[in-house]
Every structure is written in structure tokens, then in C-alpha cells.
Amino acid sequence: MSERCAVIGVGQTKYAAKRGDLSIAGLVREAAERALADAELRWRDIDAVVIGKAPDMFEGVMMPELYLADALGAVGKPMMRVHTAGSVGGSTAIAASHLVQAGVHERVLTVAFEKQSEGDAMWALSPKYPFQPPLVAGAGGFFAPLIRAYMRRSGAPNDVGVRVAVKDRLNALRNQYAHLQLADISPETVLSSPMLWDPIRYLETCPSSDGACAMVLSNEANAGRTSRPPAWVLGSAVRSEPAVFAGRDQINPRAGADCARDVYRQAGVTDPVREIDVAEIYVPFSWFEPMWLENLGFCEPNFGWRMTLDETTSLSGRLPVNPSGGVLSSNPIGASGMIRFAEAALQVRGMAGEHQVDGARVALGHAYGGASQFFAMWVVGARKP
Amino acid sequence: MNYAVTRMLAPVRLPFVVTPGEALSRFLSALVEGRLIGERCSECSKVVLPPRGACPTCGIATNPRDNVTVSDGGTVVMFCIVNIPFEGQTIKPPYVYASILLDGADVPLLHLVEVPVDKARMGMRVRAEWAPPTERKPSLEAIRWFVPTGEPDASYEAYKEYA
Amino acid sequence: MRDVAIASFAQATFERSSKDEVELLVDVITRARAESRLSKSDIGFTCSASCDYLGGRPFSFVSALDAVGAWPPISESHVEMDGAWALYEAWVRLQHGDVDAALVYAFGRSSQGNLNQVLSTQLDPYFLAPLWPEGDSLAGLQARAMIDAGVCSEDEIGSIATPRYGDGAAAMVLVAGPLLERASNAAVIRGIDHRIEAHSIGARDLTRSSSTQLAAEKAGACRRDVDVAVACAPYAYQEILLRRALSLTDRTRFTFLGGNSVYPYIVAGLSSVGEAFAKIASGKALSAVAHATSGPCLQQNLVCLLEVQP
Ligand SMILES: [Zn+2]
Numbered sequence: 001m002s003e004r005c006a007v008i009g010v011g012q013t014k015y016a017a018k019r020g021d022l023s024i025a026g027l028v029r030e031a032a033e034r035a036l037a038d039a040e041l042r043w044r045d046i047d048a049v050v051i052g053k054a055p056d057m058f059e060g061v062m063m064p065e066l067y068l069a070d071a072l073g074a075v076g077k078p079m080m081r082v083h084t085a086g087s088v089g090g091s092t093a094i095a096a097s098h099l100v101q102a103g104v105h106e107r108v109l110t111v112a113f114e115k116q117s118e119g120d121a122m123w124a125l126s127p128k129y130p131f132q133p134p135l136v137a138g139a140g141g142f143f144a145p146l147i148r149a150y151m152r153r154s155g156a157p158n159d160v161g162v163r164v165a166v167k168d169r170l171n172a173l174r175n176q177y178a179h180l181q182l183a184d185i186s187p188e189t190v191l192s193s194p195m196l197w198d199p200i201r202y203l204e205t206c207p208s209s210d211g212a213c214a215m216v217l218s219n220e221a222n223a224g225r226t227s228r229p230p231a232w233v234l235g236s237a238v239r240s241e242p243a244v245f246a247g248r249d250q251i252n253p254r255a256g257a258d259c260a261r262d263v264y265r266q267a268g269v270t271d272p273v274r275e276i277d278v279a280e281i282y283v284p285f286s287w288f289e290p291m292w293l294e295n296l297g298f299c300e301p302n303f304g305w306r307m308t309l310d311e312t313t314s315l316s317g318r319l320p321v322n323p324s325g326g327v328l329s330s331n332p333i334g335a336s337g338m339i340r341f342a343e344a345a346l347q348v349r350g351m352a353g354e355h356q357v358d359g360a361r362v363a364l365g366h367a368y369g370g371a372s373q374f375f376a377m378w379v380v381g382a383r384k385p
Numbered sequence: 386m387n388y389a390v391t392r393m394l395a396p397v398r399l400p401f402v403v404t405p406g407e408a409l410s411r412f413l414s415a416l417v418e419g420r421l422i423g424e425r426c427s428e429c430s431k432v433v434l435p436p437r438g439a440c441p442t443c444g445i446a447t448n449p450r451d452n453v454t455v456s457d458g459g460t461v462v463m464f465c466i467v468n469i470p471f472e473g474q475t476i477k478p479p480y481v482y483a484s485i486l487l488d489g490a491d492v493p494l495l496h497l498v499e500v501p502v503d504k505a506r507m508g509m510r511v512r513a514e515w516a517p518p519t520e521r522k523p524s525l526e527a528i529r530w531f532v533p534t535g536e537p538d539a540s541y542e543a544y545k546e547y548a
Numbered sequence: 549m550r551d552v553a554i555a556s557f558a559q560a561t562f563e564r565s566s567k568d569e570v571e572l573l574v575d576v577i578t579r580a581r582a583e584s585r586l587s588k589s590d591i592g593f594t595c596s597a598s599c600d601y602l603g604g605r606p607f608s609f610v611s612a613l614d615a616v617g618a619w620p621p622i623s624e625s626h627v628e629m630d631g632a633w634a635l636y637e638a639w640v641r642l643q644h645g646d647v648d649a650a651l652v653y654a655f656g657r658s659s660q661g662n663l664n665q666v667l668s669t670q671l672d673p674y675f676l677a678p679l680w681p682e683g684d685s686l687a688g689l690q691a692r693a694m695i696d697a698g699v700c701s702e703d704e705i706g707s708i709a710t711p712r713y714g715d716g717a718a719a720m721v722l723v724a725g726p727l728l729e730r731a732s733n734a735a736v737i738r739g740i741d742h743r744i745e746a747h748s749i750g751a752r753d754l755t756r757s758s759s760t761q762l763a764a765e766k767a768g769a770c771r772r773d774v775d776v777a778v779a780c781a782p783y784a785y786q787e788i789l790l791r792r793a794l795s796l797t798d799r800t801r802f803t804f805l806g807g808n809s810v811y812p813y814i815v816a817g818l819s820s821v822g823e824a825f826a827k828i829a830s831g832k833a834l835s836a837v838a839h840a841t842s843g844p845c846l847q848q849n850l851v852c853l854l855e856v857q858p
Contacts, residue, residue: 002645024673056601056606057600057601057606059673060395060397060669060673061669061673061677062666062669063843065744066844066848067670067747068747069746069847070748070751074744075744076743076759076762077744078743080627080633080636081628082625082637083627084625085607085610091625094625095637098637098641098644102640102643103549103643122472123472127604127605127606129605130403131525134471134473134474141465141482145464145484146463147465149462149463149507149548152541194468195468196469197465197467197469198468198479199465238623239623239624240613240621240624241618241622242441242442242618242619243441245431245441245619246431247547248492249546254620254621255621258621393674395674397669397677399669401604401660402660406566406570408568408570408571409568410566437611438567438574439571440614440617441613441614442617442619443619444588444614445578446571446578
């Protein structure tokens with residue numbers, strides 16, 4: 001790789017069930033302007049724009065990059081649109097970082113968004129389609145059987161999901177951008193919330209949010225020009241596997257494990273649980289925290305739930321997971337992956353505010369999508385590689 | 386006068402005539418006859434259903450000669466209980482939505498299991514309950530749901546690769 | 549920048565196909581792989597292109613992955629754009645030097661819906677889309693603007709006919725480094741660039757394609773004395789704008805994909821690059837320019853300069 005790449009600006013909108021004060025263009029612009037301000041740059045300093053979001057049907061706008069070219073200052077510049085299901089926020093950031101690493105551009109703006117209040121995401125995820133009876137709707141119905149199978153396979157006690165649901169919402173209270181601000185969250189409130197897709201309870205699922213996240217990525221020459229510290233991209237990787245095939249392990253998918261191995265190798269990480277200071281992991285249903293801890297190699301298979309129970313993953317633990325409150329607290333679907341990547345960058349820049357992990361130097365950002373089959377990850381660090 | 390526009394309705398209604406493709410067509414036609422067919426890959430020998438016209442792992446094309454009939458009986462390898470209503474739902478919650486590994490297939494099929502929700506379990510043996518021949522459409526709705534056979538449950542070892 | 553070259557290309561276009569996406573793709577991907585003499589395991593990066601609105605179904609690219617044989621898991625990305633932009637992403641990826649071959653593919657089955665109408669949903673969702681201006685109406689505005697500005701006569705433009713949007717799939721294999729050295733009949737990508745214009749057609753000069761011109765300049769393809777040029781756009785009259793924007797010499801043989809032929813939306817741009825490659829691979833040309841477009845009235849354009857492998 002010819003060029004180093006650094007995150008020099010991060011911008012997030014306030015996440016909410018409905019941002020009725022903003023159009024789609026206004027939403028992406030709010031995030032982008034904050035990222036530019038953080039990077040101490042102006043619109044004209046940006047060479048190219050890479051935008052990502054989940055299915056166009058969520059808002060009913062086909063190929064929205066066309067309509068958003070003006071709002072994102074892309075007129076006369078190259079603009080690309082990535083879509084890799086739930087992992088899209090991560091893979092969009094990676095596609096943008098490749099433009100810098102390849103030496104094609106010096107400063108790239110990358111943005112991901114979803115404005116779920118302007119459409120019906122549940123419908124868009126499972127539209128009525130011939131040949132296939134409507135048995136289940138939304139992502140919860142798809143992932144609930146996997147969670148039950150994980151509980152069986154690992155022998156995890158029933159309350160692991162509840163613990164994650166509480167931990168992430170308590171973390172969200174420290175994050176001004178988080179959608180859910182549940183001051184009264186407790187194991188009791190989670191347990192008494194409705195069982196939607198048994199074994200998933202309402203408070204063990206992510207909300208549906210409006211929001212956008214943006215980052216300014218830069219090459220080494222420009223990274224040194226800002227007053228705030230950059231986050232260096234130490235490694236990045238994507239992996240995909242088919243949704244259905246014989247003998248597929250959907251709970252611990254090989255694509256995720258391969259992706260993690262690749263990204264650690266690039267970053268020189270040999271013992272992830274010791275060398276990674278904080279992780280922002282895509283956890284849309286609480287039980288996915290222990291499942292992904294195993295997939296990411298932070299522990300042996302079937303041991304992830306112990307890291308949750310012994311508070312390794314709490315804000316003051318050895319490996320804090322989702323100090324921002326995670327997807328469980330804010331979920332503008334297409335942006336959720338980029339938020340993980342951006343939060344990882346904020347942590348190693350020491351700019352995560354009240355949810356800052358003390359002394360974080362190396363952080364993992366993780367996103368997944370589809371039937372647990374698309375993965376995007378990066379490791380960022382405070383020290384130049 | 387100042388008007389604050391806080392909301393506008395812009396309905397989108399677009400008709401599509403979707404076609405299932407050749408492999409899935411064969412599968413749907415067989416459903417009307419009360420049969421389930423899968424595709425056996427000529428390279429890895431795995432049987433996948435519904436057929437896709439290609440082996441998802443080998444990436445080679447399949448053809449009508451690769452079609453094999455799969456049993457309509459199998460094992461529940463994973464499930465959840467759906468408690469929430471949604472638009473277009475044809476049965477009243479709560480109900481059991483399951484991943485069923487049919488005998489002779491290498492990937493599970495997703496369908497309903499008609500069983501009291503507190504009786505649902507992994508490993509349960511089930512069989513398809515077909516709609517009467519005159520009511521069968523080329524859709525998985527040709528199978529109403531799966532019902533328990535009463536056979537002893539499959540051992541976890543026998544299906545854990547699929548769960 | 550290191551040299552990245554097109555090693556092979558395969559496509560299939562239909563007015564309407566009885567095959568679904570996977571069936572269309574598995575055929576072209578198998579052919580492209582075979583022609584490149586590379587195996588599945590040689591491919592280090594895969595990038596695909598599709599658009600959910602063609603079939604009215606979300607996540608069309610997810611099931612299409614079945615055509616690739618993505619096992620063991622592959623390094624892969626997807627653009628919700630024309631396939632030419634998937635080629636661009638793969639070209640960038642191959643600059644890193646850690647992988648030497650990439651597979652690019654695009655697919656779309658426009659025959660499932662009324663694309664002329666569906667394209668209204670590409671427009672500003674608050675001010676334009678609710679009025680449902682169809683593709684043809686916007687094309688009419690552009691053609692009118694061209695006539696009024698004296699760019700061409702009404703006779704030259706003819707009538708605005710709805711494009712014959714069809715079904716199709718295309719696949720391309722790219723090589724670099726040692727795999728390029730081993731390749732024969734490859735075409736090296738000497739330059740590739742893409743640019744976007746303002747969205748509102750009222751904010752644009754519709755009588756020229758400024759983004760095509762800018763992309764051509766950045767790709768080093770402007771006023772280039774190439775043997776062939778291949779451009780694509782849904783409407784016949786748009787050929788006039790593209791010819792001008794590419795500033796080709798009189799010597800260049802120009803091919804226009806669109807107008808009266810079946811136009812495979814999402815596939816067309818990659819197809820254009822593939823046609824240009826085929827001219828070089830077959831020895832009919834030593835150099836070529838290829839063009840792809842996206843958005844209403846040529847809002848976004850990509851230009852690629854190809855030369856025969858030295
Ligand atoms: Zn196979």
C-alpha cells in the first residue's frame with residue numbers, strides 16, 4: 001500500500017426516531033459539516049465523496065447519491081455509492097480509505113445514513129413477494145432462531161442478553177448523540193418488556209433511528225496539518241459468504257472469523273483481547289455481543305457469554321464493548337456500521353467525551369449484514385503505523 | 386404568514402411483474418404436484434433447496450438433470466416464536482417459525498410448525514401438511530405448515546452442524 | 549499507480565429473459581473466468597453492481613452472490629450503481645498491490661417493472677419525485693434545450709422514444725502485477741475517472757455533458773487520438789452530447805450503445821468498457837475510450853482509457 005490513511009474528522013447527527021426538522025439532504029449535511037469542522041477543512045478541500053446506505057426502499061429514493069450530490073458538495077467531483085446490507089457503513093468507510101491508500105485522492109469525505117422515519121423499514125426488509133408466504137417480518141424473526149441455537153450450543157445462562165441490553169443503554173446515557181436515553185433501564189425493565197420473537201425481548205432489540213455519520217479520511221501529508229490527533233487505519237478488511245449452503249455455521253460464520261484474522265494481521269495484533277483497548281461491535285440484538293466476541297477471536301467458542309457476565313465488556317472492564325451505547329441504542333441502519341468505525345476512531349483520538357475509555361490506543365470497528373454473511377472491520381490506532 | 390411544513394405525503398406505488406427464473410420455476414411447479422425438489426451439485430454433491438440455478442459454494446451452474454426429490458419430513462434445527470403482528474401476516478401470533486432440515490437435503494427450509502408454542506423444541510421431527518391439490522399454488526404456501534410426527538426427537542449430535 | 553488491465557469480459561443481454569439474476573450471472577462469470585484462464589481462488593477481490601429498484605425487491609445483490617461460489621469467504625464489495633463504478637472500485641483495490649486479480653460483475657432485469665416510471669424515484673424526493681416526471685419527460689426537456697440552444701436541429705434529434713430497457717448481466721476479470729505479465733490479449737486501463745453534476749436539471753446546462761468532459765480530461769482521454777470509442781446512454785439524442793464531450797478526433801471509430809438497441813440498465817456502462825476491451829483483445833484497435841452514465845439527463849459520467857498490453 002503506497003499511502004497511510006488517517007481519520008482526521010468525525011461528524012454525527014443526533015440520532016432519533018424521527019428527525020422531522022431535517023430533510024434527507026439536511027441530515028447527511030449535518031454529519032458532513034461536523035466532520036469537516038473537526039478536520040478543520042472546507043468543502044472545497046474534499047477530493048471525492050463515498051456514500052453508503054442500506055436498501056433504497058427504506059426511504060423510497062432510488063440511488064439517492066444522485067439527489068445528494070449537491071448537499072454533499074460533490075458537484076464536479078467523483079461520488080460513489082456503496083451498499084452491502086447492514087455492513088454498509090463499514091464497507092463504505094473502507095472503500096473511501098482505499099481511495100486514499102491507493103494514492104488516488106488525498107482527502108475523502110465518507111458518509112452513511114438512514115432516515116427510517118421517511119419510509120417503512122419493516123416493509124422494505126420483507127415486502128410481500130410471490131412464491132414466498134409472509135411467515136416473519138423484519139430482522140428479529142430471522143435472527144431469533146440463531147440466538148436460541150447459540151444458547152443451546154454454548155450453555156449460556158438465560159440472562160446474558162439482559163445484561164448486554166442494560167450495559168449498552170447505560171453507556172448510551174454518556175453519549176449525547178445516542179437515540180435511546182433510558183435512565184430507568186434495569187434487568188427488571190428488560191425482563192418485563194414484551195417478548196417479540198421468543199427468545200428476543202423488546203428491550204433486547206435495536207431501535208429504528210434517523211441519523212447520519214461522516215468521516216474525513218486523509219493521507220499522511222494532510223493528516224499532520226490539523227490540531228486534533230488523527231486515528232490511523234492500521235488494518236481493514238471485508239469478507240462475504242453465501243446466505244445458505246450446506247453445513248453453514250450461521251452463529252460463528254467463517255466470513256467473520258476470516259475478516260477478523262485478516263484485519264489483526266494487518267494491524268500486527270496477535271492477542272486481540274490484550275492488544276485491543278476498546279471495540280465497537282455491531283450488536284443489533286443483545287445476544288450478538290457474546291456471539292461476536294467468539295467470532296472475533298476475543299475468546300474460545302462458547303465462552304463469549306462469560307466475558308459479558310464477568311463485566312470484561314463493561315465500560316470499566318478489560319475490553320469495553322460499545323461504550324457509545326452501540327446499535328442497541330442508535331440504529332440508523334445504513335449508518336450503524338460507520339458509527340462503529342467512527343466511534344473506534346474517536347476513542348483512539350481521545351475524543352469520545354463522557355464515554356471515553358481511558359488510555360485507548362488501539363480500537364476495533366466492526367459491522368455485519370445480510371444473514372450474518374457480510375463483514376467489514378477496521379483497526380485504528382493512535383500511533384502512526 | 387409563516388407556515389411550518391412538518392410533514393408531506395408522497396406515496397410511491399410501482400407495479401412489478403416478477404419472474405422466478407428457471408430453477409425456481411421447476412421447484413414451484415413441483416410444489417403444485419405435492420413434491421419438494423432440490424438441486425444436487427455435480428461437484429460437491431450437496432443438495433440445496435429451493436434451487437438457485439447455481440451451487441452457492443462451488444459457483445457452477447446447475448441444470449434440470451441435477452434435480453432430486455427431497456422428503457417432506459425432517460427435523461427442526463432452529464426456531465423462534467413469533468409474538469408480534471405485522472402487515473400481510475396470514476396466521477395469528479403466537480406461532481412457531483422454524484428452520485427445518487428435510488431428510489435428503491443439506492440446507493434447512495424455513496416454514497411454520499403447527500404445535501403449541503410451549504411444546505416447540507430443537508430436534509423435533511416434523512412432516513409437511515400439504516394444502517389440498519386443488520388449492521395448491523406455485524408457492525411455499527402449497528405447504529400449510531409442518532406438524533410433529535410423534536417420532537422420537539433427533540439427537541443434538543445428528544443436526545448440530547445445522548444449528 | 550501500477551498498471552491494471554482487463555483480462556476478459558463476457559455479457560448477455562436480452563429484451564426479456566426467463567432466467568433470474570443468479571442464472572444470468574453464473575453463465576457470464578463462468579465464461580469470463582475461463583477466458584482469463586484464472587480460477588476462483590486466483591481472484592482476490594470481487595465487486596458487483598445492481599439496483600434493487602429494477603426488480604422491486606431489496607438486497608438483490610445478496611442472492612446474486614450464489615453465482616460466484618463465495619466459499620471460502622471472499623473479499624467483496626457492491627455498488628448500487630452501474631457496473632462501470634464497480635470496475636472503478638476494483639481498479640482502486642488492485643492499486644494496493646496485495647491482490648492481483650479482481651472479478652467485476654453487474655446485473656439487472658428491468659423487464660420486471662416499468663423503468664421509465666421507476667426512474668422518477670431517482671429524483672429529489674421532496675420537490676421533484678412527487679410530480680412523477682418520467683424518464684422520457686426529462687429526456688424531452690433536455691432535447692428541447694439542445695434544439696433551442698442550436699446544438700442540433702429537431703430533425704437530428706428525431707422523436708424521443710422510450711428506451712428498450714432490457715435484462716442483462718456482464719462479468720469482467722481484471723489483472724495486475726505478475727498476473728498481468730502472464731496475461732495475453734489484455735487491455736491496460738491507462739486512466740479512469742468519474743464526475744457528478746448538480747442534481748436539479750434546472751441547475752445544469754443540459755446542452756452539454758460537463759461531467760463527461762471533466763472525467764475524460766482527468767482520465768487522460770480528452771482529445772486523444774484513439775482507435776475506437778464506445779459510449780452508452782439510454783436515449784439516441786444523447787449520443788450528440790457525448791461525442792462532443794469526449795472531443796474525439798475524426799479518425800476515432802465511435803460506437804454508441806443505446807438509442808435503438810436493448811439497453812440493460814446497470815449493466816450498460818460495464819458493457820461499454822467490455823466492448824472497448826473486446827476491440828483491443830481482438831486486435832481491431834490498439835487504443836480505446838469507454839464511457840458510462842448514471843442519473844437523469846447524464847448527471848454522472850465515467851470515462852476510461854484503454855490501451856493494448858505492451
Ligand atoms: Zn457445489
